Amino acid sequence: MRLDVAGVSVSLDGRPIVHEADLRVDDREFVALVGPNGCGKSTLLRTIYRALRPSAGLISVDGDDVHRLPWRESARRTAVVAQETPAELDFTVWEVVLMGRTPYGRDAAADEERCARALDRVGLAGAEDRVYATLSGGEKQRALIARALVQETRLLLLDEPTSNLDVRHQLEILHLARELGVATLAVLHDLNQAAAFCDRLYVMSSGRIVAGGPPGEVLTPELISQVYGVRAVRRTQLVFERLKDESEP
Numbered sequence: 001m002r003l004d005v006a007g008v009s010v011s012l013d014g015r016p017i018v019h020e021a022d023l024r025v026d027d028r029e030f031v032a033l034v035g036p037n038g039c040g041k042s043t044l045l046r047t048i049y050r051a052l053r054p055s056a057g058l059i060s061v062d063g064d065d066v067h068r069l070p071w072r073e074s075a076r077r078t079a080v081v082a083q084e085t086p087a088e089l090d091f092t093v094w095e096v097v098l099m100g101r102t103p104y105g106r107d108a109a110a111d112e113e114r115c116a117r118a119l120d121r122v123g124l125a126g127a128e129d130r131v132y133a134t135l136s137g138g139e140k141q142r143a144l145i146a147r148a149l150v151q152e153t154r155l156l157l158l159d160e161p162t163s164n165l166d167v168r169h170q171l172e173i174l175h176l177a178r179e180l181g182v183a184t185l186a187v188l189h190d191l192n193q194a195a196a197f198c199d200r201l202y203v204m205s206s207g208r209i210v211a212g213g214p215p216g217e218v219l220t221p222e223l224i225s226q227v228y229g230v231r232a233v234r235r236t237q238l239v240f241e242r243l244k245d246e247s248e249p
């Protein structure tokens with residue numbers, strides 16, 4: 001699996017938002033997309049998952065232009081955990097997860113097993129019959145990841161998967177995403193977290209990708225000050241690590 005974004009520009013209501021973006025995600029890589037509010041991260045991600053069309057450039061998954069693939073085929077290749085959308089609100093957790101099987105033919109028994117396994121994996125076993133709207137922010141995020149899991153794609157797009165989560169749930173979601181072992185492109189806000197979890201990251205500023213590479217090379221104090229307008233100082237600080245569950249190996 002490989003995602004290639006080449007020279008992609010996007011305009012919204014006639015206003016250019018993303019300018020000639022280039023990025024790639026290789027098989028099994030976890031890549032972060034960071035940058036200040038309003039720089040165009042979500043717009044670029046939405047273009048990759050076909051909610052928007054580029055005004056120029058090409059986005060390909062495994063060499064095929066995603067905007068030319070039949071919808072069903074692109075849904076078999078790419079799963080998305082976007083920020084919460086009202087579409088899911090009236091459904092139970094089970095129904096939301098089952099939506100992940102839409103691109104495939106129905107096989108009730110196998111789908112049931114897949115959904116149960118996915119819910120178990122995200123720690124939501126037993127919550128099947130709950131109404132999605134009544135879940136906490138972290139539980140909703142997990143349900144959406146379970147839906148992405150049953151979609152069985154090799155590319156996962158995450159738009160601020162940790163927003164609104166407390167520090168423990170942030171770590172759990174990021175660990176979970178990493179452990180899936182599928183190619184992942186995640187819009188993240190916390191630079192320390194991005195640095196800790198990703199193999200590579202891209203930095204966006206005013207609609208352009210201004211840097212890309214391993215976090216240790218990219219996140220220099222100079223770049224952070226240029227892009228975010230703050231001084232970055234390396235200090236010893238509290239580092240949060242997930243506590244292992246007794247049941248985990």
Ligand SMILES: Nc1ncnc2c1ncn2[C@@H]1O[C@H](COP(=O)(O)OP(=O)(O)OP(=O)(O)O)[C@@H](O)[C@H]1O
Pocket residue numbers: 012013015017035036037038039040041042043044
């Ligand atoms: N429908 C729209 N029409 C015109 N401009 C829009 C539209 N939607 C978003 N924008 C603008 O596009 C720019 C980029 O927005 P986008 O949501 O992609 O940024 P972002 O980097 O994801 O921001 P954040 O970190 O705040 O989520 C912003 O200036 C936003 O106001």
